[in-house]
Amino acid sequence: MRKKAREQDVCFEDALGKLESIVKELEKGELPLEDALGMFAEGVGLSQICLTKLNAAEQAVDKIVREEKGQLNEYPLKVEEGEKC
Known part of the structure; x- marks a missing residue:
């Protein structure tokens, strides 16, 4: 039986890579x-x-601030579904 991955034990890229390989195996x-x-x-x-990791990254990006006229302004990240890199 496979060991269940825990969020703190795996980085996003590793989790995504494992997920992709599982999908390929199941598709066979x-x-x-x-x-x-x-x-x-x-x-x-x-x-x-x-x-969970993507949501945390989105929150971090949302907190990126821009200095404008001596004030810090927070702008939400707007990502459209299906957008490609």
Whole structure:
């Protein structure tokens, strides 16, 4: 049985890489049901870690301030869904 990843134990890039490899393996459709369910559960956990880390990054970016006329102003980050890098 696979060890469940914890948020503090894995960086975003590692979690995303593991998640991508799980998705590829599941898409092959060659795993026994029990193994596929275990991998699916791990993938759900990894996706939650990625989402949590992305939300934290978004909050950090939201706090980036711009100095304008001697005042610090906070501007929210606006990201449209489906936007590519």
